[in-house]
Amino acid sequence: MLKEDDLITIRRHLHQIPEVALEEVETHAFLMQVIGMMDQKFLKILEPKELPTAILVRVQGSDPSRTIGYRTDIDGLPVDEKTGLPYASQHPGKMHACGHDMHMTVALGVLDYFASHQPKDNLVFFFQPAEESEAGGKRAYELGLFEGEWRPDEFYGLHVNPKMQTGVIGCRMGTLFAGTTEVNIDVIGKGGHAAFPQDAKDAVVAASALVMQVQTIISRSINPIESGVITLGKFEAGTIRNVIADHARLEGTIRGLTQVMIEKIKERVQEICEGIERSFEVEVRLGLNQGGYFPVENDPVLTKRFIRFMQENPDVVYEEVPPAMTGEDFGYLLHQFPGTMFWLGVDGGAQLHESSMSPKEGAIQKGITAITEFLEYRMITEE
Known part of the structure; x- marks a missing residue:
């Protein structure tokens, strides 16, 4: 079995x-190497050709009444590392600044335990590519990877949290992470001389009005006790000061704690775009792309059980946490399967996605212990 030094x-x-x-080719090969060194007696491994950097590992249960899924993401970020660590990234311009190296290590530790301690229920471990972009969870689902013996009845996954103390487990009922939607808007007007605005359709003016109206969505169309965000972070238009622009481009993001909230915001953005078209006699092309980044909405029954176990477990320090407006594509899978996502504290100083983020490795074994104990407990509960 893997010891703590091995895991580090x-x-x-x-x-x-x-x-x-x-592009997680080297990561995939190393994961396969580690998994290959485990006891294979209860394991079945799937390397899907349709998603070649993904890995699924099934652990056969001794007396299964369900199949429990556990997911870890495996990709990094296009960030130049600035930790100064002796084991810093050897790939220029790329870094595990979101802690997926910790996620993978914890998953390997849990898998290694059950490879040599046969679980009662079946387990499916999903080493998922493309969480940070390209919606790897959605891709895997749509490719049919979770069918037949690979279909989990419930799904679990963690994310490290550098704001929490090392090894602390954090969770909440309801939504843990927001869902996100990309917003792209093109305003098409008619260019002209700055001295003759009556002969043009000014895309800058129309787009500016659109920006101001979009800012009223959260304050005037959304229940103030609920949460949503829409930010238009990019505005491009025009070529020179004395020419009225015929085109403006806006790019932004929508975030909401429930899918209902996101749909409401998207509906209002669409209505505002239609109104701008009529008011300014321009064309407005709206693109909304959510992909697989749905809100991480924890299942009420499974999560209540998970929280109760963590609160009562003497080996675990548990904290109730607020929702976060960051996105996570595990949300898509939780809209297909009931499940729970939770935080693992790593006391990393710098925040997620920062070039100096350095999680404390003492969280690895604590995370493995909490998860293996919970999964064993879950396997003996009937409901």
């Missing part, structure tokens, strides 16, 4: 080889 060595190697979405 694994994590540091993974940290040195970050790869971005759908």
Whole structure:
């Protein structure tokens, strides 16, 4: 079995080889190497050709009444690492700045335990590519990877949290992470001389009005006790000061804690765009792309059980946490299967996605212990 020193060595190697979405070839090979060293008696491994950097590992239960899924993401970010660590990224411009190296190591530790301690229920471990972009969870689902014996009845996954103390488990009922939707808007007007605005359709003026109206969605169309965000972070238009622009481009993001909230915001953006078209006699082309980044809405029954176990477990320090407006594509899978996502504290100083983020490795074994104990408990509960 993997000891804590082995796990730290694994994590540091993974940290040195970050790869971005759908390019996790070296990471995949190393994961397969580690998994291959485990007891294979209860294991079945799937390397899907349709999603070649993904890995699914099934652990056969001794007396299964369900199949429990556990997911870890494996991709890194296009970030230049600035930690100064001796095991810093060896891939220029890429880093595990979101802690996926920790996620993978914890998953390997849990898998290694059950490879040598046969679980009662079946387990399916999903080593998922492309969480940070390209919606790897959605891709896997739509490719049919979770069918037949690979279909989980419930799904679990964690995310590290550098704001929480090392090894602390954090969770909440309801939504843990927001869903996100990309917003792209093109305003098409008619160019002209700055001295003759009556002969043009000014895209800058129309787009500016659109920006101001969009800012009223949260304050005037959304229940103030609920949460949503819409930010238009990019505005491009025009070529020179004395020419009225015929085109403006806006790009932004929508975030909401429920899918109902996101749909409401999207509906209002559409209505505002239609109104701008009529008011300014321009064409407005709206593109909304949510992909697989749905809100991470924890299942009420499974999550209540998970929280109760963590609160009562003497080996665990548990904290109730607020929702976060960051996105996570595990939300898509939780809209297909009931499940729970939770935080693992890593006391990393710098925040997620920062170039100096450095999680405390003492969280690895604590996370493995909490998860394996919970899964064993879950297997003996009937409901």
